[in-house]
Amino acid sequence: MARFFRLQDDKTTDQRWYLSGPVGPNGEWLDDALTRGQPYTGPLPLQVRVTRPGPALELTLTIDTVPIVNARVAEILRKEAANDIQLLDVAVPSTEEPFYVVNVLTLLPCIDERASAPVVWWEEKDGRPEMLGQIKRLGHFRIDAARAGPHQMLRPKEWPVVVVVSQRTADALQRANVSAPLAVVAE
Helix, strand or coil, rough: CCCCEECCCCCCCCCCCCCCCCCCCCCCCCCCCCCCCCCCCCCCCCEEEEEEECCCCCCCEEECCEEEEEHHHHHHHHHHHHHEEEEEEEECCHHHHHHHHEEEEECCCCCHHHHHEEEEECCCHCCHHHCCCEEECCCCCCCCCCHCCCCEEEEEECCCCCCCCEEEHHHHHHCCCCCCCCCECCC
């Protein structure tokens, strides 16, 4: 059975930068354009703010779990997960180094409800119609590897606030010594 991992950024030190969620070139709000599993077709480059200064990370997850990566990590992801992602230019203040937004295009229903129990779903009575069909809370985050299939990078449709990578992609990141803690979510 294939293994999958939850992608996280390095929070082992407070000596690091934190980035805002991406906005359009003129500061326009993108809503869920980078988390709904669809290609972004708007103007570029996108913009982010450094909300807390510090050393840059090669891979940073914004508050809305949009990965921002440097050129080295972008190349790894392009090689390993090209069919599952879109790389978009993003301007990051205080650095000349190129960075990219990773728009994860693969959005699959793959939560393993039994292994993730208890699972609480958004309901009409919650008054958030835009959240219907998504998970409100779960006990443990686990996906069904069979439903994730051959994908190298994805978001669970029922809980798109996380990014998942395959064993192959995780291995490539680890071989390159990218500081990105990985938590097993399917074995």
